[in-house]
Amino acid sequence: EAGVAQSPRYKIIEKRQSVAFWCNPISGHATLYWYQQILGQGPKLLIQFQNNGVVDDSQLPKDRFSAERLKGVDSTLKIQPAKLEDSAVYLCASSPREGGTGANVLTFGAGSRLTVL
Amino acid sequence: ELKVEQNPLFLSMQEGKNYTIYCNYSTTSDRLYWYRQDPGKSLESLFVLLSNGAVKQEGRLMASLDTKARLSTLHITAAVHDLSATYFCAVDSYYGGSQGNLIFGKGTKLSVKP
Numbered sequence: 001e002a003g004v005a006q007s008p009r010y011k012i013i014e015k016r017q018s019v020a021f022w023c024n025p026i027s028g029h030a031t032l033y034w035y036q037q038i039l040g041q042g043p044k045l046l047i048q049f050q051n052n053g054v055v056d057d058s059q060l061p062k063d064r065f066s067a068e069r070l071k072g073v074d075s076t077l078k079i080q081p082a083k084l085e086d087s088a089v090y091l092c093a094s095s096p097r098e099g100g101t102g103a104n105v106l107t108f109g110a111g112s113r114l115t116v117l
Numbered sequence: 118e119l120k121v122e123q124n125p126l127f128l129s130m131q132e133g134k135n136y137t138i139y140c141n142y143s144t145t146s147d148r149l150y151w152y153r154q155d156p157g158k159s160l161e162s163l164f165v166l167l168s169n170g171a172v173k174q175e176g177r178l179m180a181s182l183d184t185k186a187r188l189s190t191l192h193i194t195a196a197v198h199d200l201s202a203t204y205f206c207a208v209d210s211y212y213g214g215s216q217g218n219l220i221f222g223k224g225t226k227l228s229v230k231p
Contacts, residue, residue: 033218042205042221056218091159103167104209105150106219108159
C-alpha cells in the first residue's frame, strides 16, 4: 500500500510570501488531516476533512491559512502571507474512518518543512 | 477542551535499564495511541489502546490504558540504543458521537546511552 505523499519536502520563503503544500492520502481513506508541528512540540491539528467536507477547522488561522480537498482525494494547504512563527513541519495524515466508531489510526506523510526568514 | 500531558519530556537512559513514560489526559476518552518519531522523520504508529485495561506489547515496549485514571503508560524494558526517538501519546477526542481527531502530547525525547 502506498503511503501518504507530500510535497515539497522543504521550502524556504521570506515573510509575507506565500507557499502551498500538497498531500495525496492513502487510496480510499475518507479522512484527511493537516497538522502543524513546531520544533520540539507535538503535532497540532489545523484542519480535518472527511471526503471533501471540512469537519474541524477551529484551529486554522483563517486570515492567512486556507485548505481544500478536491474531489475528496488530494489536498492543498496554503499560507498567505507567511509569518516567522509559521516555521514548522506541516504533516498530512489520513485515516479510513468515516464515522466516530472504531480505531482511528492515522498514517502520516513525511511532512513539509517550512522555514520563514 | 481536551489536554494531553506527557512526562517526562526528556529522558536519558542507560542501556539495559527500565523506565516508564506517563501520559495523562483531561477529559473522557477510551482511545489512546502511541507514536514514535525519529529525528527528521514522520510519525509511526506503535500502539492502539481502545478500552480500559488494554495492554499491548511489542518487543521491549509495553503500553497500557486506565481510562478511569485518564492515564496511559509506555514501559521500556532493558532499553537499547535503537529505542532512542521521541514518543508521542495521542488521545482520540471522539466521545459520544463526535467525529473526533487526535490530540497529541508534547512528546518524550528518549536517549539511550551505552
